[in-house]
Amino acid sequence: MSAHTVRYYEKVGLLTPSQRTESNYRVYNKDDVITAEFIKRSKECGFSLSETASLLAIKNDKSQHVCAEAKQITQTKIIEIAAQIENLKKMQNTLTELEAFCCGGQESAEFCSIISSLEQET
Incomplete structure (x- = not known):
């Protein structure tokens, strides 16, 4: 995934760096990388950014969602x-x-x- 793509996903709210350095560089942890890979696989399946955001919401709070939501999408x-x-x-x-x-x-x-x-x- 290119740096431009990562910045775009951050801009649209799909990905958030865990922290930034003093010089404002983004720092991503293992969970951030897993999220980026999830976004990439969603895109490869043809899901829109909006659909990906919905799937991410389910992924990030599984106890508050049901499988039927992901199936419907x-x-x-x-x-x-x-x-x-x-x-x-x-x-x-x-x-x-x-x-x-x-x-x-x-x-x-x-x-x-x-x-x-x-x-x-x-």
Whole structure:
């Protein structure tokens, strides 16, 4: 994780250094590193900063939360990702159709079926 990323996570309230030196350098302890790794893994799973903050709140105060809260956040993310996949599949199908109708030759683009299709109003 870059220093810029760590500073950003600190700025948005996801990560707080345990202390600072007299010259204002951040000092992170083992728990801070564990939190940074948690944030990184959350990001890799596609969770937003807001979702990550919610998951961190659960992590940091487990006795005040229930497992269902983390599951709900995860289920919502799964639904969002499924919708994104569906949209990407539609885009892929459209592009495949556009590509299939184009001759791809050296003719003038005045007659390009891809450009013509994109120019049409829906």
